[in-house]
Amino acid sequence: MLDSAVDNKIHLGKNTHISVTKALIFFIIGILLVIGIWWLVAEIYNTYFIVTMSFPTPFEVFSQLIDYLGGKTLFRATIYEHISASLSRWIKGFLLGALIGIIIGFIISLKDSLYQIGIVPINILQMIPGLAWLPVAILLFGFGENSAIFMVGVVAISPLAISVSSGLRRVPQVNKRVAKMSGLSRLDTLTDVLLPFATLDILSGLRISIGSSWRMIIAAEMVVGVAVGLGFCISSTSASLNYVASFVCIVIICIIGLIIDKLVLQSVEKYTRRKMGFQEDF
Incomplete structure (x- = not known):
């Protein structure tokens, strides 16, 4: 895998680019697999099991998606307004829950008795x-x-509270004693000793919290009586038997979720792992 080693220096060459390309290829293959299974299910259902309504095919859904992205309204609002409404509610709820979860996790990690209770x-x-x-x-x-x-x-509170407390509690006691003997302040001990050890646990809890809360906002919008949002669209289009539009909303939900997970969270996690020495750059 190494291109050359000259003057005691290892040259990685294009390995980083190869790794990124492989990851992209695997990602595309996974997406095509999902679309292929979806198409197969639709064809089998529409050929052998259809009663009144046909199962939306990928072609129908993506054609409708292009129409909505072009400005076609859905329940007197554009798809962008529905997306904006859902994202706004999700961000507000997640930030509030994440803040509470982090605070609780930090507090209960201070002492064993606090943690047990x-x-x-x-x-x-x-x-x-x-x-x-x-x-x-x-x-x-x-x-x-x-x-x-x-x-x-x-929904966002518990994953972060658990991950923060578990990450901080698993810091070796010797590290804490060395920090105390070195004269580090509590703030410096937190930022230089505790958080580096707990970072991966916190990131893991963050991914779970974000995924759970994103699914929750869609479900909540279906039942709490809002008039705009992706969850509202799924509920309303299903009630009016417009299943193609329902599938369009599901596709948009998946796209947003993938963007959050792949482009944001995975990038942050990889950067953190490299900085901590757990992952090489190739």
Whole structure:
């Protein structure tokens, strides 16, 4: 894999570019596999099992997607307005839940007794399905956007609280003693000793939290009575038997999720792993 080694220096050549190209090829193959399975299911259903409504094919859905991207409205709003509404609610709810989760995780990591007590309600919170918070949300905020934001925030708390507390608690005690003997302040100890060890755990919890909260906003919009948003579109188009439009919304949801995970979170994780020496550049 190495191009050359001259003067005790190893030259990696084009290995970085090869690795990126391979990752892109595998990603495209995975996408084509999903589309192929989708097309196969649609063809089998429409040929042998169709009763009244046909199963939307990839060609029909992507053709409709192009129309919506070109400005065609869906329930008196463009697809961009629906996307903006969902993203706005999700960001507000996620940031609120993430902040609470990080604070809780940090607090319960300070002492074993705090952890043993605090992890119990966090685990209970994790066991409750997101949609089960609907009656609580309606009681507190009524129908509308605030209920959706609340449900997203609740779902985002537990993964980050668990990952932050677990990451900070697994820092070796010897590292903490060395930091104390070196005269580091608490802030310096946190930034220079604790966080580097906990970073990968926090990033792992962040990915879980983001994925769960993104799915939650779509589900919440289907039940809390909003009039714009991707979840609202799926619910309304399904009720009106416009399944092609429903599939268009599902495709958009998947695209946004992939962008968040592949372009943002994976890039941050790879950068962090390289900086910490867990991953080479090739």
